[in-house]
Amino acid sequence: DAGVTQSPTHLIKTRGQHVTLRCSPISGHKSVSWYQQVLGQGPQFIFQYYEKEERGRGNFPDRFSARQFPNYSSELNVNALLLGDSALYLCASSLEWADNEQFFGPGTRLTVL
């Protein structure tokens, strides 16, 4: 069975640009969460989506937004990129919203120059 997939694997952008990251959950999983991980830190929670609705939001600016599609895949959008947005962006899926066992995708490495 395929695990969580994310695209692209690597991305280089310049300050002020916009980026869209994509995630497909494990088949049958309905909840997707997004995390940002900078070097030397644990993943920081950005969003959780379940049944196309936002169920949780972390302490990130409004430049960060996301959505979930009817097939449960998800996109994370970041506008007006800053140097500090350079990080590994991780998507995790779980069966249900209340199911906290989350399984991570390989991540997207974003570099902002």
Added chain:
Amino acid sequence: QKEVEQNSGPLSVPEGAIASLNCTYSDRVSQSFFWYRQYSGKSPELIMSIYSNGDKEDGRFTAQLNKASQYVSLLIRDSQPSDSATYLCAAETDDKIIFGKGTRLHILP
């Protein structure tokens, strides 16, 4: 601010010995706790989840939870060089998962 605290390490353990990783959390109402393993350059991989006080064993791994002390630990028996990685402790709080910074574990051959 609710937090999960871990010693960043590195923790060096001889091959074949028991590695003990510790974690504390600040939210008294947290009910779900997780240990993830993360190899350098890779994404976190779920090792164990634990929800009740006491021990939970899975192969060479044992998770221990003490809610009164707000303490979670992970024991790795018969440590192998392939266990060298960063171990992330996580706790559910306010309907989201909070991660610690991770402990780097180095198994000495």
